[in-house]
Amino acid sequence: MLTLDQIRAFVAVAEELHFGRAADRLRMTQPPLSRHIQKLERSIGVTLLERDNRRVVLTDAGRGFLEDARRMLSLVDTAGDRARRIAKGAAGTVRLGFTAVSAISMLGTILRRLTEQLPEIDVILHERVTAGQVDGILRGELDLGLARPPFDIATLDSRVVFREPLCAVVPLGHPLAALGRPLAPDDFDGLPVISYNPVQSRYFHELTIRFLTNAHPRIxxxxxxxxxxxxxxxxxxGVALAPASARSLGIDGIVFCDLVRGGGDPLDEGDGVAGKPVELHVIWDRGSTNPALWRVLELLPDPGRDDARTVSPDTESGLDRNPPSS
Incomplete structure (x- = not known):
């Protein structure tokens, strides 16, 4: 078995090429230093140093081993510091889940902040719908997610990190696009609408249904x-509803139109449907033991101290407390 004492002894002798100077450097006498070298050579099974009464010379094997020995000692010297930094959350790994549109609105901002302020934290990205992110967090596959409410709040915590208005997506040249004004629910009466899966994409399904409650579109x-x-x-x-950040998808042949409530009031950054904005939440396991997670959470955008506190998604989003959406 190699020991650190043997490796340190070899590096000192290899660099000094003199047992006396190496012993002084290590603050020990020559006999135990010689025994360290002998035990090291027996463990490895090769001669590392050629020595006689007049000189000490590294063998070819000794020169190769010296490079590795220096790396080993460097790793030992830095391992403790890295462990302390990981324990404090200044280093480590965070596995982050995201959806395609959350990547447009927030992912770049988050990654830039982490690169600038926590460069020793490695971020491993996983693209998943919200249901997949929730499942990944519960299974321990993810530390953090950028997802849409509602969530199972038994073990998950959440915080709003981004709000934006809901928009209409219509084909280029469509009569709705030619109106030149924000669209109200009545404008969609009788039109074919692309909606969202009520289970896998429940959040946007309910936003669509609620906005069009008094209209009679064809799904x-x-x-x-x-x-x-x-x-x-x-x-x-058909036409569809989507968050404003979907404009950045860069799809040809579509136009985004602002929306208004039935009374004519516009839907802006603070409004989605029925007075609620389109929200993006960060979600995590409240029982996580990953110190890096908590440091990352400190750096995430906060659209308002009162509005972006950790909340139960069913009260913050206005949606029922039921299985997760995408």
Whole structure:
């Protein structure tokens, strides 16, 4: 078995090429230093140093071993400091889940902040819908998620990190796009609408249904992803509702229109449907023992101390407390 004492002894002798100077450097006498070298050579099974009464010379094997020995000692010297930094959350790994549209609105901002302020934290990205993120956090596969409410609040905590208005997505040249004004629910009466899956994409399904409550549209398709809805709109299959950040998807053949409530009031950053904004939450396991997670949470955007506190999603989002959405 190699020991650190043997490795330190070898490095000192290899660098000094003199047992006396190496012993002084290590603050020990020569006999135990010689025994360290002998035990090291027996453990490895090769001669590392050629020595006689006049000189000490490294063998070819000794020169190769010296490079590795220095790396080992350097690792030992830094391992303790790294362990302390990990324990404080200044280093380590965070596995982050995100959806496609959350990547547009927030992922770049978060990654830039982490690179600048916590460069020793490695972020491993996983693209998943909200249901997949919740499952990943509960299974210990993810530390953090960028997801839409509602969530199972038995073990998960959440905080709002981004709010934006809801918009209409219509084909280029569509009569709605030609109106030149924000659209109200009545404008969608009788039109084909691309909606969202009520289970896998429940959040946007309910936003769509609530906005169109007093209209009589035709639900043509139910999809899982906002990107899919926008692509179907571009193909002329109907119109859809989506968060404003979906404008950045850069899809040709579609136009985004602002929305207003039935009374004519616009929906802006503070309003989604029925007075609630389209929200993006960060979610995590409140029982997590990963110190890096808590440091990352400190750096996440906070749209308002009162509004962005950790809350129960059913009260903050206005949606019922039920299985997660995408």
């Amino acid at each position: 043509e398709q139910q999809v899982h992803q906002i990107l899919t809805a926008a692509l179907l709109v571009a193909a002329g299959r």
